Amino acid sequence: MNWSEICIHTTQEAVEPVSHVLHESGASGVVIEDREDLFRDWDTKFGEIYDLSPEDYPEEGVLVKGYLPVNSFLGEAVDQIKQAINHLSSFDIDLGLNKVTVSEVNEEEWATAWKKYYKPVKVSDRVTITPTWEMYEAVHDDELVIELDPGMAFGTGTHPTTVMCIQMIEKYIREGDSLVDVGCGTGVLSIAAAKLGAAKVHALDLDEVAVHSAVINTKLNKVHDRVSVKQGNLLDDTPSEQDLIVANILAEVIVTIPEEALKLTRPGGMFITSGIIGQKQAMVTEALEKAGWTVMETIEMEDWVAIAAKKPDRVD
Incomplete structure (x- = not known):
């Protein structure tokens, strides 16, 4: 053909x-x-x-x-x-x-x-992403290797927005945490979270092709027992009391969900967002703070921005 x-x-x-x-x-x-x-x-x-x-x-x-x-x-x-x-x-x-x-x-x-052009890439202190067709062995004992086959879904895991998300997940996740991955794509963030210690990950994407790809990749990385992949719109039908919510999506979409994300997150929980072009950072920050989140950290890579925000330990 x-x-x-x-x-x-x-x-x-x-x-x-x-x-x-x-x-x-x-x-x-x-x-x-x-x-x-x-x-x-x-x-x-x-x-x-x-x-x-x-x-x-x-x-x-x-x-x-x-x-x-x-x-x-x-x-x-x-x-x-x-x-x-x-x-x-x-x-x-x-x-x-x-x-x-x-x-x-x-x-x-x-x-x-x-x-x-798609070769093994070390994206954080502990996480390396490699395509399934490349032979790669971990260099260090604590290195976590994610094998990824993008298939027809968007995302090889090496875009700056994805890299920054993985770096922030690695920094803020704790053993046994629960996490929601909004717009999961190939499932790379969900897989990273599971390998970094998450006990339960809810991976959501509106695109049927992405859901199929994520299911394949979670099985490939042997984390399908902790990652449930579901077709859904943003945070619809998401269980409450989550420890982290991660959304690597367009800034225009991110600003529509901070209030709902706050309700679904436990006190002290985190909201990690990326997919934000630099010029729209202020717009996202304003939406987060208006909803009640406290911005803890902002990192930049090339022209992209990722933000980590925390839900107050006590909400009056």
């Missing part, structure tokens, strides 16, 4: 929402080509990045590429993708050039091209 490559020339801010649009449209895999990758100070002791060629990257901005099968519905699908991406501007998301191009690729070529 031949595939059509849908390439959107956009900005770092728009990478996640554009990727989501592609997946919602049935794109089988997403490739992100960001020229900034050429100039980052990569930790390569695990061999995770190699042979990056400037010719593979745009002169400015970011290329987000999705893949659809070549069939009679292709033209309609491309038009819907363009409309959905244009609609993102109503959320005050900078789309940059927002140039969409379409080209045809061979299935074998597509299936292997993106994998050469």
Whole structure:
């Protein structure tokens, strides 16, 4: 089968929402080509990045590429993708050039091209993420290795927003904690939480494809006895008295749930949020504080921000 490559020339801010649009449209895999990758100070002791060629990257901005099968519905699908991406501007998301191009690729070529860039990556003091097709053995006794197969769901676990979430989970989680992962994607945050000591993890995603991928990955990492994956919208039907709630989703969505998250979290519990572009940090912080959360820590990576907030030990 031949595939059509849908390439959107956009900005770092728009990478996640554009990727989501592609997946919602049935794109089988997403490739992100960001020229900034050429100039980052990569930790390569695990061999995770190699042979990056400037010719593979745009002169400015970011290329987000999705893949659809070549069939009679292709033209309609491309038009819907363009409309959905244009609609993102109503959320005050900078789309940059927002140039969409379409080209045809061979299935074998597509299936292997993106994998050469996905290698084992140490994302925190204890957690290393490796794709299932790479042979990797833990370097240290306390190292926790997550094997991940993204399949058709969004998320290899190496995006700055995911990395920061894992770092914060590692810092704030305690043995035996309960946790909710809002918008779980491939399940990487849920798996990390379980490996770091969570006794019960509720992984939620509205996307059926993501739920299927998360179920596979929790079994692959042998944490399916502690991670329950369910299709659901945000915090709907979430059990109360949670120790942590983690939401690596768009800032515009995060600001809609702080009040509900506060009700579902035990006194002293934590709310860890990411997926926040720097310019929207103040908006999220304001929503958290207005709902009654106390911001404990903010970390930044590239243009992204993650926030850890605490529910007061006593709520009057």
